[in-house]
Amino acid sequence: MTGMDDSATPWLMGARARGRGAVSNRVGRFEPAARTDADDGWARPPEDTLPPLRTEVSIEIPRSVITRNASPDLGFERSINPYRGCEHGCIYCFARPTHAFLGLSPGLDFETRIIARPGAAEVLKKHLSASSYRPKLIAIGTNTDPYQPIEARFRAMRAILEVLAEFRHPVGIVTKGSLIERDIDILAPMAEEGLVHVGISVTTLDAALARKMEPRVPAPSRRLETIRRLSAAGIPVRAMVSPVIPGLTDHEIEAILAACAEAGARAASWIALRLTGEVAELFTEWLEAHFPDRAAKVLGRVRSLHGGRDYDGRFGHRMRGQGVHAELIARRFEIAARRLGLDGPLPPLRCDLFTVPRKGPTQLSLF
Template structure:
């Protein structure tokens, strides 16, 4: 029975010939790298011409057993994170998190952006972890894998749960997002920012709305992200613009205009990351280039490999974020000059950890005297 159900699931997941893929980052759904077999759908001739066959978004629920995920990576500035969702409907074709969907027996291609997993109840799990006697406070990063303010957050409100708990504990928080839903939570985020407990990174890949629509089809338009920066800044939130990813031969010329626009919108800091193409992402990216930028495809990949030691990607510590070689060094030098020109900081002040305290619960014995 399991085998039959599994095969039916795989066939349902396969992209049918002629099936419409609208506002998605990729147009295929290749089997994940851990799967023992691949399934290809074939038309049986019974399709109705007028039948609507769009690839729909599906959200499943996972009951989280843990909230905090710890890491010891030497080239990232945080040691713990929370993932309210698995997969991301923004559908950014270049997303380095796509390969993580293979661990769920799902495809890093269309499944990553259409078959999402929400983790409601994670706030209660997080509260239990923060109350453990051995817990040592440190900035928790959210949005480092998939976006916590992607469209399904409007319905599932998992990120809202997490922020409510962190705010109650006066716990430092760093958020990375492209989503406008972050504005909904300003009632919680603004007081945290006033206490020195919050900073937000807004990712801006390009100022070209058409290119953004093609590369990151369900993320907010570039102008709207700049408006998010303005609104957060007006509420007292410290914002860092993230020029990420820098796509060699396609968006690298926009670094200075992005930094200038973000500074004008109120951003206080800035950072950049080179395009990363781990595992399945490399093939998806090459397919996207051939479909959407055929005249630039060869140039882009040549520059990518120039910055990655002749390969599509190099995951070595210290190189994976910035690349290496002359081109990568030039990007770095341009960034340093631009942030100085526009008054943006590369390093923002550390968030406060001294305010952390577990709030009293109903029934707690507050004091004897």
């Protein structure tokens, strides 16, 4: 798969990329060649006649579904990804570089060429049924969003939830998608048993900024309504102010926390912008296209969190950075969260209820 370099950016920003986050389709770091948009002397069709980029979905038949990690920066060891790539198109998404492993671009390919795993639930059921399995929190949405728009069609996430509910297995969900409200009928009973937490990411309250930065995500006001509906159903919700972008969204920290608290969130957390891999070039491109007047300031502030570099991936530093600006953000967040009652943890999730459902008619247990 080949992509396009900087010279292709103006063309892709036209009709073709309308409603998308990235402004180019830069090649991944493993590709041997790139394709450049150059004037060959032939007339180019008007931009408004070019077909828009459509979302293409491929189906993957998974052999395994639980991914394991040993990162000390994460509060979970196991996760599931119902989809590869994300139609939400968030320009800052740290998962974009994963598309490079598929021979696809972390740019527009990441948000237009999605891989769905609708068979994941059946594989999960077999895994949980193994006599050697021991329950531990499974996190979903930590890479790409399980409630992105195509979930309405493929229902991979709902099928996974049905399995987890059947086995009474604890799960933590992170999403920006209001489609999660569809599954309140599963989540509410799980919450009653202490089996689920939900994190809703709210990056900004500015609808115009959100439209540019995360083009296919529900508007900020709609995400606040999702917090309200989940909370009303008794589902513990964490407000996730992630990512905080210095010079662009950091001034909203207190307002975002206040809005989330009013909507019913019980806790809150934050993570700084992470310009991992190809995200650095894609985010820079986006900044220069949409906010040329403040691009240098934003990038300078971001680098100040990471010792002058775009990103410092060391454990203990990568999530929040270090230095004066990092400390200021952390302190402001801490004070606001405490004032709003969002500084405590969510109720602990239970593993002791886990059970493997019986198959077919069987003798009843005496105990």
